[in-house]
Amino acid sequence: MITTKMEEALNEQVNAEFYSSYLYLSMSAYFVRKNLPGFAHWMFIQTQEEAAHALLFFNYVNERGGNTNLSAIAQPNADWESPIHVFEAVLAHEQMVTGLINNLMDVAIQEKDHTTNNRLQWFLKEQVEEEANATAILEQLKIVEGKGQGLLLLDRELQLRVFVNPLLPGGAV
Numbered sequence: 001m002i003t004t005k006m007e008e009a010l011n012e013q014v015n016a017e018f019y020s021s022y023l024y025l026s027m028s029a030y031f032v033r034k035n036l037p038g039f040a041h042w043m044f045i046q047t048q049e050e051a052a053h054a055l056l057f058f059n060y061v062n063e064r065g066g067n068t069n070l071s072a073i074a075q076p077n078a079d080w081e082s083p084i085h086v087f088e089a090v091l092a093h094e095q096m097v098t099g100l101i102n103n104l105m106d107v108a109i110q111e112k113d114h115t116t117n118n119r120l121q122w123f124l125k126e127q128v129e130e131e132a133n134a135t136a137i138l139e140q141l142k143i144v145e146g147k148g149q150g151l152l153l154l155d156r157e158l159q160l161r162v163f164v165n166p167l168l169p170g171g172a173v
């Protein structure tokens, strides 16, 4: 059983993860409009990954005998100045999410909830990866100044991303 405080914090994270999914879906649509299918594909996988994060938290609240509370998802931005601006927004967003996971960990520690603490470790590791991926793509976009042949090469590379579903057995460990 989880405490009410922990339950509320985890439910807020379900919403934050679905918002992340929605934001990346909006970014995927942006790249479709810009005729950059590799970037659109990368964002579409990101969308699925974030929805999986939301479902992992949702399942966890249920497993611990808590009540899930699905609240309204905010409308994401729909347009950006350039691909560089998109990835600046991705990095800033992921840094914000890392802060949210850290806050959840603070609650778990305050509530002496060692099980949730243990569960959050995977998400902390995931955030290291998320920030590193966003930083790498942002820096590469800066190298090619976000345009021309370099942008098209990067688009081909991002097309190769494969979705690894953390909801599958052995995924989120």
Ligand code: FEO
Pocket (backbone or CB within 6 Å): 017, 020, 049, 050, 053, 094, 097, 130
């Ligand atoms: Fe679910 Fe990108 O954090």
